[in-house]
Amino acid sequence: MSPFLLPLLGGVLIGLSASALLYFNGRTAGVSGIAAGLLGARPGPWGWRAAFLGGLVGGGFLVQRVMPGAFGDVPGSAALPLLAMAGLLVGFGTRMGNGCTSGHGVCGISRGSRRGIAATITFMVTGALSVFLLRTLTGGAA
């Protein structure tokens, strides 16, 4: 079986999910926006946002059951400071940029949004640079 069949299938499921959220709720499946909305950044009801995020966690339980290796190696306690910094950057940056891989990448590009395309290219580039720098600085240990 091609090693890219599962990734493709995963992507199709993500696309279906975004389409379902649009069809039933009329909302954009941008996870950062949904989370930010729960924090009060966006107007409107919060119930569906909590439900979607709860669904992500619930789905995670299912994934754990059916595909135990899907989460990879759990980062150890030594990685926590880096994870904290990364989390801060992701939180700050996704609010500043109003989106993330699902919001700008999947939903934005699907709409042909210039903002979505520009944002996606940008975070892909800085993401790649960060991986490169981290790998170089740690000698490939990270």
Place this chain on the structure above:
Amino acid sequence: MKTILSAAAAGVLFAIGLGVGGMTDPAKVRGFLDVSGDWNPSLAFVMAGALLTHGLLRVVILRRRTRPVFEPTFSAPAAGRVDARLLSGAALFGIGWGLSGYCPGPAFTALSNGTAAAATFVVAMLVGMQVFGIVERLFAGRGTTVSGPAAAEAETSRLSGT
């Protein structure tokens, strides 16, 4: 209630998609971003699958319906300018993503593991979001001469992220 259930179901499906697609494994994500090293292109297929599916279904849905099933209107985001704020924000997000291999979706999904790693990232992410909100309010409060209906409208649409 129905909106809650449909949103929850969408979330579950999204998480399964992330898991099946490999986005829940930070090593695979960083492997995709590791363009100059040991490149793992599988995430490109995740994005391709998602774009093809949602791109197509979106058009079908909006063509066939004037409103979503459980809500009175579509809350589609409005088009906006590609500006410095967007690009800076995206750049910062990308750095955090590259450093950890986590973006918001997989991070919440990973909370199901109950690991310190996932919890640390998610808490930090929420803090980062709050910090930006505070910074934004601070800058909106001073230095902007908002006057007239056009300026107020521009300010509102900027703050709502359109």
